[in-house]
Structures are given as structure tokens and as C-alpha cells.
Amino acid sequence: MVSAVSETRPLRTEEALTQVGTHVDDLSGVERKLTTTVAMDFGRITIRNDYMLYLFGTPGQERFLFVWDELAMGALGAVVLADTRRLDDCFPAVDYFEKRGQPFIVALNCFDGVSPFTVGEVRSAIGLEPEIPIVRCDARRRDSGREVLITLVEHAMRTGATPVGTMS
Ligand SMILES: Nc1nc2c(ncn2[C@@H]2O[C@H](COP(=O)(O)OP(=O)(O)OP(=O)(O)O)[C@@H](O)[C@H]2O)c(=O)[nH]1
Ligand SMILES: [Mg+2]
DSSP: OHHHHOSSOOBOOEEEOOGGGTTTSOOTTOTTOOEEESSOEEEEEEEETTEEEEEEEOOSSGGGHHHHHHHHTTOSOEEEEEEGGGGGGGHHHHHHHHHHTOOEEEEEEOGGGOOSSOHHHHHHHHTOOTTSOEEEEOTTOHHHHHHHHHHHHHHHHHHTOOOTTSOO
């Protein structure tokens, strides 16, 4: 999503997925995936003339949790990108941002243009509070990613939270 929406050439830190990781990195549904983020993705998007977002994409796997702390520090908020075919993979990310008290939204990445579940079904499966937005998206499309980010910014503004890790 960072790559799709960034108006600058995105920074990516991809490494090849190897045989060693086959039992820990589940590729079901994304069998053609050859690489994985090992540090971060970075990009930028202008929301309005005077409002610029810096985007940091985390590595997906829990074993890289230590990187999440660095990337989440001072963040306005987070997008938890969920694949409805493997919804439980997003639970650790949801728990993480809930525990930090950091504003976040859930974006359902719709493979084949559809989600097999309704937003209500996903909300109850994740146990998400009603005030936390859930939106559908296509992570590869710029306009879709932009909508997701606008939802996040609006949600963060509503919560009025000071970015975690910064002085108020
Ligand atoms: N909607 C949709 N999304 C897709 C499809 N194929 C791949 N994607 C998504 O496009 C994105 C590709 O990003 P990658 O950088 O390859 O993967 P990633 O999610 O960053 O994975 P890690 O870095 O390993 O955590 C991921 O969010 C995929 O889920 C598709 O057919 N439809
Ligand atoms: Mg990645």
C-alpha cells in the first residue's frame, strides 16, 4: 500500500523468501510472493497543501515486532491491513495498537475485488470496538490507499490523541 500511494519513489527493504522460512511464512493465497519486507517501506503523500503524511510500512511477521516499536513511535496512527482469507493474521497487529492506545483503522484488502465477509462479521471476528473504522480497499491501488489514509487521518483527528512517544 505504501508503494501504491507514495508520491515519491518508495523505499523498500525486500529480501528473498527462502526454503528456511517455509514452515513459518504462510504463503497461502499469495503463492507468487517472492520477497518480504525485513525493515520497512517508506513513502510520502500530500493530503492537502499544508498536510503531508510520511508513511512507514512494517514487516508483516511477528518476529519483526521490535521494528514495529521504532516505526510506531510518534505515529499519528496506523492502518492494519487485513486479508479476509487469513483474518487471524491481523490479530497481533490489532492487539499491538490497542495496547499502545494508538489510533488505528482496519483496511480489508479485497482479493478478487470482493470480501467473503461483511464489515460487521469482520468486526465481531476481530472483536473491534464500534468506533474503530473498518474500510474495504485494494492495497495495490493508489486511489484506494488514499481513501484508507484519509479515513485514518479523520479517525486520528476525532480521537484527538497525541502521537505516542512524543511530548504533548
Ligand atoms: N487486493 C489484492 N491485493 C493483492 C493481490 N495480490 C497481492 N496483493 C497485496 O498487495 C500487497 C503486496 O505487497 P508485498 O510488498 O508483496 O507484500 P507485504 O504484504 O508487504 O508482505 P510482507 O512484506 O511479507 O509482510 C500485499 O498487501 C498483498 O496482500 C490481489 O490479487 N488483490
Ligand atoms: Mg512488505
